[in-house]
Amino acid sequence: MVRVGFIGLGGMGRYQAGAFAKVKGCAVAAGSDVSPESRAEFAREHPGATVFEDHRAMLRAGVDAVVLATPTGLHASIGAEVLRARLPLLLEKPMARTTAECRRLNDLADRTGALLMVAHCRRYDPYWGLWRKAVAAGRIGRPVLWRHVMAGRGPGRWFMDERLGGGPLLDGAVHNYDFANALFGDPVSVVANTVKMDPAVTAADTGSAIVQYPSGNQLLVSWSWAVKGLALHDILGPKGFIQFGIGKQTVAEEERKTRSFCCLTDAAGKETLLSVPREPNMYILQARHFLDCIRRRTRCLTPGTEAIKAVAVAEAILKAGRAGSARKVTW
Ligand SMILES: NC(=O)c1ccc[n+]([C@@H]2O[C@H](COP(=O)([O-])OP(=O)(O)OC[C@H]3O[C@@H](n4cnc5c(N)ncnc54)[C@H](O)[C@@H]3O)[C@@H](O)[C@H]2O)c1
Known part of the structure; x- marks a missing residue:
């Protein structure tokens, strides 16, 4: 039995605990x-767990593995304490606020031999895996352009603090960067432009970027946490395109509740629906993978050495975005 301890019991920490349960x-x-409200919620949901105000007291009391889900700006310092205690660590994405912090965590994981897995949950997501397989198999040809446009009132609070959260071009779009890196290879360069629509926040709340890959594939992301809801998500290639959802097809309500769909349209305009069951979801599969890696002492699918590349893309975009310019991605 692996006894898991959770640091940061807000939205994501508690969601993770629910998945591990x-x-x-x-x-x-x-x-x-540190928040009495978060501790109380967690205690109500997991009455058998011991609750601490200070994570160091939890580490001293003894657990076998840790899930860390505090604001991103605290990942590096608290993550380092967990690795120094030689405990396997599932660290929420983004791995840290900067590539320099990521490098320090990777060095520490190397030196201590502790497992450092970053919670890039989309890599464990059967739904994103579905279109990833279709793209990798060349079903829409090559090169491809993956477009993801998101706008919605963001989570606010620390997420929009430049130092703690970095805004949507780091916190939200890091899922895209990591997934594109897994699918397309190491990122090369970015062009970006960012803007702050809300004068009260310190991070850029809106921006667009194109990330370039050696294969000629491109990722286009445009995120805003300043305006109300809108989403566009598709992947275009010379032989067709894939859209999230069911395209122009009809699917019974009951089936839509239990399965996730994307729609592949070929060059002749013929639509083919691709689908997977919604359960088990990516967080459960991610938790299983973390525990398997602990038990079997195997390398995980999303180590810090991979996750740093996603933070590197974000860092390049945030720097390039201020000037509306291009920048190489380095880590
Ligand atoms: N994988 C995903 O889909 C996903 C989704 C949302 C958030 N996240 C990530 O999870 C992390 C947490 O986000 P969230 O949405 O849960 O934020 P949140 O604000 O809901 O929760 C953060 C919690 O950390 C606590 N905290 C702050 N300082 C602490 C400290 N020193 N020690 C212990 N706890 C401390 C806060 O009191 C709060 O309860 C972030 O890195 C975020 O990017 C990932």
């Missing part, structure tokens, strides 16, 4: 948070 062979053993 559904996985065999582990126990939601402990949680720590």
